[in-house]
Amino acid sequence: GPKVLQIPSHQIIDMGQMVTLNCDPVSNHLYFYWYKQILGQQMEFLVNFYNGKVMEKSKLFKDQFSVERPDGSYFTLKIQPTALEDSAVYFCASSSHRGNQDTQYFGPGTRLLVL
Amino acid sequence: AQKVTQTQTSISVVEKTTVTMDCVYETRDSSYFLFWYKQTASGEIVFLIRQDSYKKENATVGHYSLNFQKPKSSIGLIITATQIEDSAVYFCAMREGAEGADRLTFGKGTQLIIQP
Numbered sequence: 001g002p003k004v005l006q007i008p009s010h011q012i013i014d015m016g017q018m019v020t021l022n023c024d025p026v027s028n029h030l031y032f033y034w035y036k037q038i039l040g041q042q043m044e045f046l047v048n049f050y051n052g053k054v055m056e057k058s059k060l061f062k063d064q065f066s067v068e069r070p071d072g073s074y075f076t077l078k079i080q081p082t083a084l085e086d087s088a089v090y091f092c093a094s095s096s097h098r099g100n101q102d103t104q105y106f107g108p109g110t111r112l113l114v115l
Numbered sequence: 116a117q118k119v120t121q122t123q124t125s126i127s128v129v130e131k132t133t134v135t136m137d138c139v140y141e142t143r144d145s146s147y148f149l150f151w152y153k154q155t156a157s158g159e160i161v162f163l164i165r166q167d168s169y170k171k172e173n174a175t176v177g178h179y180s181l182n183f184q185k186p187k188s189s190i191g192l193i194i195t196a197t198q199i200e201d202s203a204v205y206f207c208a209m210r211e212g213a214e215g216a217d218r219l220t221f222g223k224g225t226q227l228i229i230q231p
Contacts, residue, residue: 001162031217042206043160045218056218091160095217103150104219106160 002026004107006092007074012113018080021110023092025075032075033093033104034067036060043091049075082114117142119209121222129230130199135182136192136225138207148210149190150219151179153203160206166190194227202229 005024013019025032031050035043047057049067064083069075075094079086089111093104118141128134140149149166164176166183174181182191194201207222 033217033219035219042221042223043219045220048217058218089158093219103162103165105162106152108157108159111158 002029002094002105004092004094004105006090006107006110008110009108010111010113012115013082015084015114016081018078019082019112021077021079021090021092021112022074023076023094023107025092025094026096026105029094029096029105031095031097032067032069033095034077035091035093035106037089037091037109039088046077046090082112084114087112087114117144117147117209117211117220119207119220119222121207121225123225124223125226125228127228127230128197131196133193133195134197134227136194136205136207136227138190138192138222140188140190140207140209142188142209142211144211146211149181149183150208150210151181151190151192152206152208153201154206154224155203163205164192197229199229199231202227 007022033048034046036046037043045058046061047067048055066078089109091109092107095102095104120139147168151163153161164174164179166174166181173183178195180193204224204226206224208219210219
């Protein structure tokens, strides 16, 4: 199936530092998403993004979080500053249409550990 | 608010048999979309199959099929002729059909163990 790539696969940082998670979505996809999965639990929606704008965000998408996709490059999730509770696996997803037109495909995740 | 419930925490079956995993959902929307994904031991999330609420026929893809019971808000996943490599955690997810409501809501997952 369609492949979404994520860089890095693992990241360990100290609390208070900034981290940027990178996502390379499927090439013809226009809609991008971030989900968070705490160990042993289900994925939870953070944010979706289209045409340079955040379309919808959840309560988990704190003020310290931001997303962007400058000039068609990586779709990024930035956390600044990080907190201990940000430790989780972050999954990027992309789809080619909104609504009922298409399925979201997921990357392999970035495992973030905040110390 | 939408909600997805998977009550089976773990299922273990013998290879080559058929297994059914349950999922029930709550939504106020008349139009919605249901998905099953699996998460492998490496953490990779793989899309398996989907059911659009307006479709009456149960979806089938390869050895995956769905048992969509709309009056019961139920979307079970059936895997026939299971293989060792089907061992994974299976997540049910729902997306509501309202404009702008593109988020997926996931259940807690069912761990499937296929034994030789």
